[in-house]
Amino acid sequence: MPWELKPDRPIYAQLIEQLQLMVIAGIYPPGAKLPSVRELAAEAAVNPNTMQRALAKLEEDGLLFSQRTSGRFVTEDAGQIMQTKQNLAEGLVRDFLRSMNRLGYDAQGAVSLLDRVTKEEEQNG
Amino acid sequence: MDSILECRNLTKYFPGCLALNAVNLSVPKGKIVGLLGPNGSGKTTLIKLINGLLTPDGGELTVRGNKPGVETKKIVSYLPERTYLSDWMDVRTAIDFFGDFYEDFNKAKAYDMLQRLHINPNSRLKTLSKGTKEKVQLILVMSREAQLYVLDEPIGGVDPAARDYILDTILSNYSENASLLLSTHLITDVEKILDEVIFINRGSVVLTSSVDEIREREGKSVDAMFREVFKC
């Protein structure tokens, strides 16, 4: 099943995000061995060089590490994963605030709206 | 040598038309490259030149340092747009044929792919539908362990499921030592598997770039950019 990739953003950036999400979601838990570059590329239906680039970046960031003969693994460092999760979450929040801004809400207005909607959701179960 | 294909000032004339005008390009090894351009842009001419089906009028074309000839044909695997297999053969004979002439042909791989597509090796090519014949040709071409694969419009006129299968075959066949050049109109489907694209128009190279560079720079897909560049 090819991954969801948008057409107007660089592929490797999207691959990085997708891989991060998969690690955070536990699809590739800490210490797990990742499939080979070719397998991942085939699964995502992307060029292996692009996938390699994404994986290399994640290695650079510390989310993944590779052992020369055995392959690539997710870091065992829970802190690293937590950091990635936080970064992604922060990114989402910033995006949200930016979009709200464009609609005309300032930060305060956005937060109150957030509260209201959250309460509604809870009431509706 | 790091590039598999090199063109320097490559020129080709036809009566009344300059098909390729001093084209310079280079395909490094381990890359999947898309050759994109409208009809009559010179794509097919370039592909025929690579395969030794035409001779250049000017400039130079080399595959791994050799001019197109017997040596290059041993390492180039070509899938043309048309059906080029003899009707009288059955699939098994076609496989034997490829095995006889190409040392790098992997029979086991070919039979495996045939089996996965439920194509009976004993069927006569004459009795197969056009789509199935095209798949057989693709299988034959991709079962070679070549250094350069040249695919001319491999997914045109094929249903979406088959398209996925073809792209999947290309990806699973990928090797760092080989390169693949594919020419197509259907850019959206193919973009994600390409390393680089070469835009060609009226016999000249208009643009050479990696897919991600285009997306980053222009904020749009290669397909969208193609439409812009080649707007009618």
Next chain:
Amino acid sequence: MLGRLMKYEIRATERIFLPLYGLILAFALVNRLLRAFNPEANDWGNLPVNLSAFLNGVTMTVYVLLVVALFVVTFVVTIQRFQKNLLGDEGYLMFTLPVKAHAHIDCRMIVTLMWTVLSLIVSALSIFILSVDESNMRTFSEWCLSMRREFAEHGASSWLILFECVVLLAVSILAGTLQLYAAIAVGNRSARHRQLAACGAYIGFGIVEQIITFGGFNALNGISPDSWLRAWLGGVARSLPNAALLEIALGLFILYCALFGLAFYALTNYLLSRKLNLE
């Protein structure tokens, strides 16, 4: 590589020729057997009334048609294998094989030679089957004996002449085939009128051949071939027996055919390796 090309070329064409050969020989046999039961009926004058005579007429007609068909088919297949299978869509397969262009020419011309010779042999054999009877057999065995006598008498000379005849047959078939190939290759250069251009080229070649041949003889001021031979060989010719003259004449014919053949081969090879343009 040439062997492999030929293997597939033969497999592609045998499905046409072998059944035809089988049918021809079968019909010749059937005809012969029918005749054995109805000796008077093989008379084209009066229309025979009884059934076996009728069958005889039918099978004879079919046989003749088959033999005619065989020669037409041999000619057509020779052209098709070059025009459609080498310069058509299949050319994309053929010319991307790791073999030199001339290998394709060699392959097709040798296989054509093979089928043409086989066709001739089968036709001769079928005529033999058709007409064999006691008196024919006697004449035939007498002819064989006289041939044996000739060979015993003239020894090496007869064998040489026989050999030269065979070579001449082969060379002229090859040269004729190459002439067709060259014409097709020339015709292929024209984008829109391939067949017409090919016919034109073929006729053109024929004309050039005639000019060279008669031009050549005219240059000798209309001397007839054998007096020319004698003049050319000078005093030696006078002392040579006729057999030797025949050998030399045959040799010259072979050379003549071979030269034209080579010219057509070179032209075809040049066109296929330098000026190839598949559509």
